[in-house]
Amino acid sequence: LRQRLCVAGAVAGAAAAGWLYVRQQKERQQRSRRLQQLRRLALGQGDFxxxxxxxxxxxxxxxxxxxxxxxxxxxxxxxxxxxxxxxxxxxxxxxxxxxxxxxxxxxxxxxxxxxxxxxxxxxxxxxxxxxxxxxxxxxxxxxxxxxxxxxxxxxxxxxxxxxxxxxxxxxxxxxxxxxxxxxxxxxxxxxxxxxxxxxxxxxxxxxxxx
Known part of the structure; x- marks a missing residue:
């Protein structure tokens, strides 16, 4: 039973780590797209x-x-x-x-x-x-x-x-x-x-x- 619990815990931990990695990657991609949009705005707006x-x-x-x-x-x-x-x-x-x-x-x-x-x-x-x-x-x-x-x-x-x-x-x-x-x-x-x-x-x- 202890072995099965350890295996289940390891699988759950790996799944959580994988989910966290995917989420972080998605957030980085969204942040990168937003920053690129801001860069385009910075080039043209508010100049003098x-x-x-x-x-x-x-x-x-x-x-x-x-x-x-x-x-x-x-x-x-x-x-x-x-x-x-x-x-x-x-x-x-x-x-x-x-x-x-x-x-x-x-x-x-x-x-x-x-x-x-x-x-x-x-x-x-x-x-x-x-x-x-x-x-x-x-x-x-x-x-x-x-x-x-x-x-x-x-x-x-x-x-x-x-x-x-x-x-x-x-x-x-x-x-x-x-x-x-x-x-x-x-x-x-x-x-x-x-x-x-x-x-x-x-x-x-x-x-x-x-």
Missing amino acids: QLQDTSGAARSKADFLGRWVLLYFGFTHCPDVCPEELEKLSRAVELLERDPALPPLQPLFVTVDPERDDAAALARYLRDFHPRLQGLTGTPEQVRAAANAFRVYVSAGPRDDDGDYVVDHSVLTFLVDPDGVFRDCYGRSRTAEEVARSVRGHMDAYEPLPP
């Missing part, structure tokens, strides 16, 4: 050709290898943009407290290139996180960047002084080191919630295969 506050040309390729939090706005925004940039800066500061986490690059892309040249962006961003980089460009370049991220932009009518407000989507985008969209955060999310979400994505991150 802009300039930073020093006048250097910048594209999404320049930020590959780093996590990016990106927000579209404009320097003449009376309240929403400053609030969102304060929140973004706070989220980055919270994440920087853990030296084990990978670097995170905050970016601000203007939707108002007529008024937001490199000098205007540099002055404006002094009030926020010291590593927050500003990006601007020609109207065509800025429009293309906004379209790539599916950001709505519409300049309102000018007043007697020529001033105007730009209506735009209020979203902060998270992009991983492979250039893949991972998440986006609206006005209702707090800095703590954003930081917690970003940390979760960092912990679960798997690099795309070459």
